[in-house]
Amino acid sequence: MGKTIKIYLPDESVAGIRHAEIANWSGQALACPRSRFQELREWPEVQRPGVYFLLGVDDATGSDAVYIGEAEVVIDRLASHVTGKDFWTEVVAFTSKDENLTKAHVRYLESRLVEIAKQAGRYQVTNFASPQLPSLPRSDRDAMEEFLGAAKMLLGALGHKVLENLVLRPKRSNSLDQTPAVESLVDANIGSVAVEQKPYGPAVFHLRVAGIHARSMRTDEGMVVLEGSDANATTYKSLTSSMAALRQVLIESGTLAVSKAKLRVTRDHLFKSPSQAAGILAGYSINGRECWKLEDGTTYAQFETQQSNLLLEDPAPKERSGTA
Structure with missing residues (x-):
C-alpha cells in the first residue's frame, strides 16, 4: 500500500x-x-x-x-x-x-x-x-x-535511514548454503513480513572464489553482503587503493574479523556495487557482475539482463486478429 x-x-x-x-x-x-x-x-x-x-x-x-x-x-x-x-x-x-x-x-x-x-x-x-x-x-x-x-x-x-534494516532477514537461515524463501522475511522493526513472489523480488547471490563463500542480496541501495560470509585474509596488490583502504576500515571496525585462516563478516554491510563487494571480500580486483551467482549458476549480469527483458515484455494480452 x-x-x-x-x-x-x-x-x-x-x-x-x-x-x-x-x-x-x-x-x-x-x-x-x-x-x-x-x-x-x-x-x-x-x-x-x-x-x-x-x-x-x-x-x-x-x-x-x-x-x-x-x-x-x-x-x-x-x-x-x-x-x-x-x-x-x-x-x-x-x-x-x-x-x-x-x-x-x-x-x-x-x-x-x-x-x-x-x-x-x-x-x-x-x-x-x-x-x-x-x-x-x-x-x-x-x-x-x-x-x-x-x-x-x-x-x-527526510534522508536518514537510521531505522531501516539493510535487508529483510530470511526467516529460515540455519546455514550459509541455504537460500532463503522470499515469501516470508523478517524485519527487526515490524516482525514477519509477507513478500509476494515476483521474478524481480529479493535474490541471494553467492561468491565462491579463493576458498571463500559469501552471500549477498541485491537491494535498492546496492549490494548487501550478509553476516556470516567469508572473506580472504590476504589483501593483494591488484586491489585498488580505494578498495584496500575500505577493506582496512572494515577490519579495524570489526565488520571483518579474523576467523581461523579467513576473515568473517560480522554484520550485514552495504557495498556500492557487486564488484566492490566481491573485491573487498576476495582481496583482489574481480568482476563482481560475473562472480556473484545465484544457486542455479546465473551470474549477476545475466540476472539483471533477465529482469530487463521481463520489464520490456508487453504485459497486455495481444488481441486476436480476424473475426469471430
Whole structure:
C-alpha cells in the first residue's frame, strides 16, 4: 500500500527547516539544521511531548552517529543539547498533531527507537544505555507501534535511514548454503513480513572464489553482503587503493574479523556495487557482475539482463486478429 508524504519548506530551502507528515497519520516531524535551531522555537509543534533524533558524525570513527531522546516539551530538552552534545548537525523531532502523546508514550517510543536503531546498525547509537521499556496497556502499545512504523518511513524520507534494516532477514537461515524463501522475511522493526513472489523480488547471490563463500542480496541501495560470509585474509596488490583502504576500515571496525585462516563478516554491510563487494571480500580486483551467482549458476549480469527483458515484455494480452 502506497503512502503520500507532504514536506513543507517554509523558506523554500531543502536544507533548512522542514515540516513533514503522512496523509491520515496523527504524527508529524520537524527537521532542523543545528545552525537554525533558534528558529525552531517559533514552531508550536515542538512545544509538546515527543521523541527526537540528533544526527551527525562521530569525530573519532567518522561514522554516522545518532542520539535518540524523549521529552515532555521537546524544544526545552533540545536546548540543553546545543551546549551538551557537539557531534550533531541536524535534529528531527516527532510529535503528535492531536496532542495525545503522554510521557509514558514517548518513553515507550524512545526505548523502541533505540532498540530498532541498534538492530539496523546503520548509525552509531550514542545513547549510553538502552532506555527501559515502560508498561503500557495493549491498545496503547499497538498505537505506538503504528506510530513507530510511520516515523520510520518519514525519517527515511527526510534522508536518514537510521531505522531501516539493510535487508529483510530470511526467516529460515540455519546455514550459509541455504537460500532463503522470499515469501516470508523478517524485519527487526515490524516482525514477519509477507513478500509476494515476483521474478524481480529479493535474490541471494553467492561468491565462491579463493576458498571463500559469501552471500549477498541485491537491494535498492546496492549490494548487501550478509553476516556470516567469508572473506580472504590476504589483501593483494591488484586491489585498488580505494578498495584496500575500505577493506582496512572494515577490519579495524570489526565488520571483518579474523576467523581461523579467513576473515568473517560480522554484520550485514552495504557495498556500492557487486564488484566492490566481491573485491573487498576476495582481496583482489574481480568482476563482481560475473562472480556473484545465484544457486542455479546465473551470474549477476545475466540476472539483471533477465529482469530487463521481463520489464520490456508487453504485459497486455495481444488481441486476436480476424473475426469471430
